[in-house]
Amino acid sequence: MxxxxxxxxxxxxxxxxxxxxxxxxxxxxxxxxxxxxxxxxxxxxxxxxxxxxxxxxxxxxxxxxxxxxxxxxxxxxxxxxxxxxxxxxxxxDAGADGAARVALVREVAARGNEYGHGTALRGEAPLLTHAAEVRAAVTADAVAALLRSQGAAPRTAPTGPVDPAWSGLGVAATGTASGPATAGTDGRDGTAETIRPVPAGAAAADLLVRLGSDAARWGLLRAANHDRAALGDGLLVQSAGNPLFLVRYAHARAHAVTRAARALGVHEAPGPNGEPAAYDNAAYGEPAALALAALLADHPAVLLAAARHRAPDRLARHLEAVAHAFFDFHDACPPLPAGDEKPSAAHRSRPALAEATGTVLAGGLSLLGISAPKHL
The missing domain is CATH 3.30.1360.70 (Arginyl tRNA synthetase N-terminal domain)
Known part of the structure; x- marks a missing residue:
């Protein structure tokens, strides 16, 4: 629930x-x-x-x-x-909640990277204006993606000259990422609103050279709009202290678990009644599994709130929480048998939760315009 x-x-x-x-x-x-x-x-x-x-x-x-x-x-x-x-x-109730977690894993598997997308904002067509500055442009681009995920039809428009280097960060170098670069409305759109984060203090070309597109976008979007973006070299460090690396590593590790489980023949093996054993809810009862499943269940609400509040930082922080919960789950409830250990029902079930985690992380990173490699 x-x-x-x-x-x-x-x-x-x-x-x-x-x-x-x-x-x-x-x-x-x-x-x-x-x-x-x-x-x-x-x-x-x-x-x-x-x-x-x-x-x-x-x-x-x-x-x-x-x-x-x-x-x-x-x-x-x-x-x-x-x-x-x-x-x-x-x-x-453990039994009822276990059934809900079964349904959750199935829903994520069925919807893939679009898990959490909805129609709550259908009919809204806001015009998102922003300064001709890199953080404003990237933030408007991410907000537009979040709005589209909830059924809205946004447009973005800079209030000054477009920087061609924006294209390296996933923002259109001519016009805008979501519509013509013109202010005002055409009768179909609602009132124009301005996306106004604290400026980055750096040019797009400099960020691309120092950090690359993925790290630069994460740095620009991770902080709330009223906070200064952290754009140091720490964004490139491959350690758990770097939230971007943590999220992408959790995604890659989730895929590695899924691949290994299939290679061992313990993923989606038939259950006693013919159902996939990967959806055996008894294996989702450990505290670490409960915490992870709860965060995955929250994902649709997080996407909607991030869209409504024009706050991609909410999604970034949610992905960090999912990554931390995944590693807690991975350590406390090993998804794969170790050494000569005989696979148990849990080992046939936990990879499904790991796979759902990878799907949620990939979908969230995609909305932020950041790649989610399966190997790191």
Whole structure:
């Protein structure tokens, strides 16, 4: 279950409480469910009881108690605890959540690099204007790609002369990457908006010579628009301390796991009922696998938020988190048998999660205009 699924679950419980006259409040249009912070109780937390306490004229913990029994009865919920002034802490049912992870792996496999793409912004056609400066141009290009991934039809337009060196960074050297280089609208587009990050302080040609296209784009996009971009030689260092290398190495390692599993004959072997054993949900129950699967499940929401907020840095940070979680999973739950170890059901299942990780990383890097080599 994703946070969006849990939000709907909690809302359903609120409606039940209202229908049963246990609560006398207006049902909110939405509630926020977030992952529990380290050291907290449960897997997810929700403050809806605090939100409803005033309108219900009840203490927040009493509202939480009313909702607790109804949320606990919902499919997929294993346990509900009340903490602090009235926070609801949710723990998922292992079996139901395992089925959700099976569905997640299948969905990523089916959609490939377009996993997470959607139509939430269909009908929007913004004109993204930007200064004739390299960071602004690259950021507008990445924002346009994110918008297209969510069904929008953006155009980009510089407000000054185009730098021919932009082409080396994936931005069109003449016109723009997403439409004619003209300001204004043609009646089909919404109000023009300006993409205005802190300037890079370097020219495109210099960045290409020093860093190359991939490292330069990562450096330009990784920082939030209001922060200065880090464009030092550390972007070229091949170590885990370089986030770009970490993400690309995780992608390459995920592909290596998939190749090795197929060579060993342990990837997608038939299960007891004819289903692919790679989708055996029992092997996804370890904490490291749960954490990785949760981040993969969050990917569609991250893409939509990055598009809506014109913030490619959100996607870059998400890819870093996925890469870290993948290596934790790889170390804690070895996807491949070691030495003469006999392959287990887990070894026939974990490569599918590794493959899904590689797919998500490749799709995310592609939206940032960065290559995802299978070998490093």
């Amino acid at each position: 994703t946070p969006a699924d849990l939000s709907r679950t909690v809302l359903h419980a609120v409606r039940r409480a209202v229908d049963e006259d246990a609560l006398r409040v207006a049902v909110p249009p939405r509630v926020r469910v977030e992952r529990t912070r380290p050291g907290g109780s449960g897997e997810y937390a929700c403050a809806v009881a605090l939100q409803l306490a005033g309108p219900a004229e009840l203490p927040a913990r009493e509202v939480a108690r009313i909702l607790k029994e109804r949320i606990a009865a919902e499919p997929g919920i294993g346990r509900v605890d009340i903490t602090g002034p009235g926070f609801l802490c949710l723990t998922l």
